Amino acid sequence: MSFSFKKSALVLGVVAMLTAFPSVAADKKTVTINAASMFDKDHPFTQTYAKFGELVNKYQDEVNIDVKISLNKAMGIEPDFLRFMSQGESVDMAIIAPGNLAQRVPDIAIVDMPLMFKDLAHRNRVLASDAFKGIEADVIKRANIRAIGYAGGVSRNLISNYPINNMNELKGFRLRVQGAPIWAKVFTAVGAVPSVIAYDEVYSAVQTGVVQGLENERFGYTQQRFYEVAPHYTLTEHSLTVRPLFLSEKAFGKFSPKVQAAILKAGAEAGKFGSEVELAMEGKALDEQVGKKLVTVHAFADADKAKFRELATPALLQYVKDAKLEEVYNKMQAVK
Known part of the structure; x- marks a missing residue:
């Protein structure tokens, strides 16, 4: 595994390896997998790629796989990653939110719909089941990419430039939502006014008053410095990410069946690792900004969360029906 800004160190390391083990190094082919991250080297997604690079070479010895990671939007944002990967150029590996894939593969929106999972344990059991097998096959067919693991697992909450403490204060709130139509339907149902805006344009959209905020995880909130323009973070916990x-x-x-099996094994484990890292890290950066008095945290009462679910559920079920996803939805809900 290598980061693009450590190229000289990598070269020195390869030279040293060739000197120490000339016959082994000469016999084993090195294949580069180009991974793209919108974030820095410490972000859980980036750490997921690094873990994959470590594990995939542990689980097979046929080739040396070098995971080269481009950081900080050097290759664009998630829709760009998808386009490159689908075309088979520039980017080989990326973590992409289902909402950013939904225009190409509409059914994938159900994977991370609001209010889909009862809790984190339920989410993890669903991912361990075969509930998404049909959707995974559809992604390969329609987008020419393959899901090899699942990261995420943290909750998404509201980010705003004014305090939102309850459902009444949510009414009329203009917020950015992800591109999958279900997100706009849900927030319309609960009284907010959603808009689909590209992720890299959200900061300026809040700053200029186009929207009053967004919904996002704690880590994305601090990493993108959204607190500079929207210093209120409300714990609605309306979604658990996949x-x-x-x-x-x-x-x-490009790989043999043996290496492909190692890729799938390493991908599954790297995804779980990424989830654990993100869950462990998600509150620390937010707490730091709260300590500096740059952020105020609010929390929905249980009654407000229940009201959110009550208003949103009919829209969710109608979407599932219209998309003919009842079988997948019922399978997910049936997982115990």
């Missing part, structure tokens, strides 16, 4: 780790089919197809 963040698939994707590999392009072109890259996957």
